[in-house]
Amino acid sequence: MKTAVSLGRSLFWEVPICALKRTIPVFFSHFPLGLVFGLACTDVGLEWYWAAAMSLLVYGGSIQFMALGVFAYGGTWAELVAMTILLSFRNSIYGLSFLRRFPRNFWRRFYMIWGLVDSTFGILVCERDWGKDDERFCWWVRTLNQVYWVTGTLAGSCLGLFVQIPEGLEFSLTALFVTLTLEQMKSKEGKEAVIVASLASIFACFLWPEQLLGIALGLSVLIFALRGRKS
């Protein structure tokens, strides 16, 4: 994490506009998914403000859908807690890439950590050259991503069936991860990492397919930590 040289890009509007551009694919996946979540909340009989509160406070797609299921069929607290920990395991790995980069100020740091979800992690980790405007760029990406998610939830729970989204748009998030992976693969370490991760996911596929992501990630982290000790 080297401190990037300031490239003199300090124009006031350039940061939010670039953040907006980078997060467009996230909009096309977070907004429809938020919509589905809002609709699902209405189905379970939750008021719109509970749906919005969940997207605002919990802010984690997989956790929210899981919790809604547990809530609907009346699961136990133990179940809920265990599943939440399992689903947010990957988020505790994300922080490792931002230990030095996130703001020093307690509340700003807190705000960034809270918003460290898949898409925010992906965009920020691939864009490091903002120099002294980096903090603002990170703030905008993090904020916009949640705005998409919360507005989607609100639209789903308030407007319900009035919104029609063409099918397949959610692929934009997959495509975002595809391109970002390819960008990371420009370096030798990146190529190596993708090979390790694909082997780990094949292994996880046989071990416990329902938790593929968690197991493959844990395995990859373990391999990276142990390997290369000699080199």
Added chain:
Amino acid sequence: MSISMMIGVLTAIALFMRALPFTCGDYLAEKAWVHRMAPRLPAAILFLLMVHCVESASFVDHQLDLLRLTQQVTAVVGTILLHLWKRNLSLSIFCGTGLYMLLLQWGGV
């Protein structure tokens, strides 16, 4: 289980998990294994997130849908090829998504 309690618990756990590496940040930042991991981690995570996206989209009603899986993989391969050719993030994402939507139409879904 009241909904407000549930939201409180979920928020607390999600926040705690996200903050975990930061709570021992200074300690971790000095560890050699963290530095070994740093350049490799993003690529591995992004790749796994991609796999996760394809995987979860391929399950329709908790059942693996082979047609959907094929459509997903085709669109992913298309996106990869276009990106290796043009190296333009927005273009690759836009065309990849368009390809996927087309494939859904042709697949009669």
